[in-house]
Structure formats: structure tokens, C-alpha cells
Amino acid sequence: MKAIKYEKPWDVACVEMDKPVRKKGEALIKIMTAGICGSDIGAFRGTNGLVSYPRVIGHELAGIIEEIDEDNPKGFKVGDHVIVDPYLYCGHCYPCSIGRTNCCTDLHVLGVHVDGGMAEYFCHPADMLVKMPEGMDWVLAAMAEPLTISLHGVHRGGLKAGEFCAIYGAGPIGLLAAMVAEAYGAHAILIDVVQERLDFGKELGVEYIINSANEDPVAAVAKITDGTMAQLVMECTGANVCIRGTLDLVSNAGRITFTGWPKKETSLPTDLFTKKEIDIRGARTSAGEFEEAIELITSGKVDVKKILTKTVPMDEAPETIIDIEKNPGNYMKVVVDLR
Known part of the structure; x- marks a missing residue:
């Protein structure tokens, strides 16, 4: 064979x-x-x-x-x-x-x-x-x-209808996660630095897109959510800067799921874990x-x-x-x- x-x-x-x-x-x-x-x-x-x-x-x-x-x-x-x-x-x-x-x-x-x-x-x-x-x-x-990978991240984050779900990464897993979020009745916010991928996400029905190379994602998510921030943030890139950024995008009492695999350790301000009382979960396969x-x-x-x-x-x-x-x-x- x-x-x-x-x-x-x-x-x-x-x-x-x-x-x-x-x-x-x-x-x-x-x-x-x-x-x-x-x-x-x-x-x-x-x-x-x-x-x-x-x-x-x-x-x-x-x-x-x-x-x-x-x-x-x-x-x-x-x-x-x-x-x-x-x-x-x-x-x-x-x-x-x-x-x-x-x-x-x-x-x-x-x-x-x-x-x-x-x-x-x-x-x-x-x-x-x-x-x-x-x-x-x-x-x-x-x-x-690959859809099961995105689903697992959504499940680990306990996403509910009506919530805002910010997703770092407009690759296949991030795009599928955004499509799942929309199918669940949530509001997907897709974040990337490649405008073509973000535009593609919009064509797929993703409600909100943010190019973090051109605008501050924290300010953009605050505007979209009327200051509440995202109840769930999914990290689908493995990039250290995005892993760190999840803590700023998540709401108080919100959840974060890490699906991307970073190549090196990320330094995180653990005081925000307590201040916002964040649930942080890994999401593997x-x-x-x-x-x-x-x-x-x-x-x-x-x-x-x-x-x-x-x-x-x-x-x-x-x-x-x-x-x-x-x-x-x-x-x-x-x-x-x-x-």
C-alpha cells in the first residue's frame, strides 16, 4: 500500500x-x-x-x-x-x-x-x-x-448562549471555534493580525473581528461588550503575547481556555486571577x-x-x-x- x-x-x-x-x-x-x-x-x-x-x-x-x-x-x-x-x-x-x-x-x-x-x-x-x-x-x-478540538475548548470554557466569546487566532481551530460559538447562540469576537483571515471569518458569519496589529483589542472588546468584556476567551495560537492578552480581555468572573501550545513559558500577572476571579483551563485535543x-x-x-x-x-x-x-x-x- x-x-x-x-x-x-x-x-x-x-x-x-x-x-x-x-x-x-x-x-x-x-x-x-x-x-x-x-x-x-x-x-x-x-x-x-x-x-x-x-x-x-x-x-x-x-x-x-x-x-x-x-x-x-x-x-x-x-x-x-x-x-x-x-x-x-x-x-x-x-x-x-x-x-x-x-x-x-x-x-x-x-x-x-x-x-x-x-x-x-x-x-x-x-x-x-x-x-x-x-x-x-x-x-x-x-x-x-479539527472541529472536535474547537468544541473541546468551547466545552471547557462552558460557553452559553448570549455570552461574548473572544478568540485569539483566525486559523482553522480559531475559525471553527468562532463558528461553534455562533452556532451556540453566543457572540464571537475573532482577533488576529492578518486582515485577510479576519475578513474570511466575517464571510463565515463571525459577528465581530479585531485586527490587533491596527487597534487595541482591549478597547475594542470593551466597546463591543459595553464594558463587560468577554465571558469566555479562547487562545488558539500558542503565541505568548496572546496568552498574556487573554487576562485583559476576560470579564470579571469570566473563563479562559488555552488550546494553543506555546513554545516557551509565559509570564502572567497572577494578581488578575484573584482580582477578576478568573477560571483558567487547559484544553487538549x-x-x-x-x-x-x-x-x-x-x-x-x-x-x-x-x-x-x-x-x-x-x-x-x-x-x-x-x-x-x-x-x-x-x-x-x-x-x-x-x-
Whole structure:
């Protein structure tokens, strides 16, 4: 079979590999579509410290079950269309015992710690598959996983209808978070330094946009919220200046969720934690959000297709990854079509 593999940083190729052999408890899946994630670009650069090499990439996956145990726990059958939950957890550590499997002390992410599924065939635990609704578009199915990341940040922040949600970062995760906020009946405020991305957000239905390169986001959010500030602030960039900025944008008794991964430590004025009585929460990957993501996509409440830049065949995936790394501003979301 063919697969997309990083031999080492800056070395990506479409390679020939042996077709995987299914173990007990696993399903053999014929992969139909696979999304290219920002973390895949970080792994290509060698800047993602969690990645080991060589590594087959790919964790945004959808496909058809070709082989599976008849007594599998979810009652899947050969021929079922499924989406892959890519976060392998141990099931017995403290976070797993309370259902927060994304915080597993031995978490293994596809394409990061173990080989991913940007390949013609892939084996995965049967109980970590999510059934696709009949007729769901394959390309949209591959975009469910990034939506779960945004959803998890929204859930961790407890966003309610009518609240203001300020979001740092107009990349795919930030844009999807803003679309989720609007779908929840909240008021999204999208903040970035790239006007084209902000304008794109406006086209997607985001209520408010702020270019922090040209205007003071604190003053702008104060004006939008009539001085209350944002009840939820989501940080989706990992930039230290934005992490620090969340404390100024959040309301008294407000909440902050950190989804972006900073490369270095951020100095924060902890007196503001107490003064405003802020709830600050990390938001890592997702846990149990695939069903809601699928419902939001299939109902049209969140139109993920609007952030799709293009689809490419598998043979073009390596050169596409190279170009995304060189020209990130030209891309939002790319899906590899293996059909």
C-alpha cells in the first residue's frame, strides 16, 4: 500500500509499505480521506517536540471497515463508514478513570507518537471508531476531528448562549471555534493580525473581528461588550503575547481556555486571577466530542466546507505539505482524497 511518511524532518514522501495486519480488537479500515493538520506541518519542520521519526502521519481520518471482529463492542460491520478517534489512551490512569481520556498519562496520538493513517489501509481499535451518518460527505468527515478540538475548548470554557466569546487566532481551530460559538447562540469576537483571515471569518458569519496589529483589542472588546468584556476567551495560537492578552480581555468572573501550545513559558500577572476571579483551563485535543461534531457538520450548523482550501490526491500530498510549510497564508484546510 501507499502511505505518506516523514523519514526525518524536511523529508516527506509517498512510500510503499506492507498492508497492515489486523489484531484482535482492531478494525482494518480502507482510508478514504485524510486531513493535513497544522501539527503535521510542525512535524515536517521538526518543531513538534512530541514527534518521533520515521513516522507515517495522519490523524484526521475517515474510511470503510474491511475487517472487524463480529463481537466488537459497538456492533460495527464490514462496510460501515467510520471516522477515527485518533487519541489512544491507557484506560486505567486517573484521568482515564474519570472520563478525561485526552489527559491520559500515556496518551499516544496518531502520526505523533505512533504511525498515523494517511495510508491506503490502517488498523485501529474498534471501540475508537465513530459511525458516519448515511450519505455523509467523505471530505467533510475528515474535517470532523479539527472541529472536535474547537468544541473541546468551547466545552471547557462552558460557553452559553448570549455570552461574548473572544478568540485569539483566525486559523482553522480559531475559525471553527468562532463558528461553534455562533452556532451556540453566543457572540464571537475573532482577533488576529492578518486582515485577510479576519475578513474570511466575517464571510463565515463571525459577528465581530479585531485586527490587533491596527487597534487595541482591549478597547475594542470593551466597546463591543459595553464594558463587560468577554465571558469566555479562547487562545488558539500558542503565541505568548496572546496568552498574556487573554487576562485583559476576560470579564470579571469570566473563563479562559488555552488550546494553543506555546513554545516557551509565559509570564502572567497572577494578581488578575484573584482580582477578576478568573477560571483558567487547559484544553487538549478532545474527549467524546465526535458525535456532536458530526451533528454540527451534517446539520449545517457549522459549515466546515467553507474553510476547505482544496483536496489533493495522495501522490500530491508530499508537494502540498512542502508548499503549505513555505506559504501557510495560502492555505486553511487541505484534505487528501484516497478514493
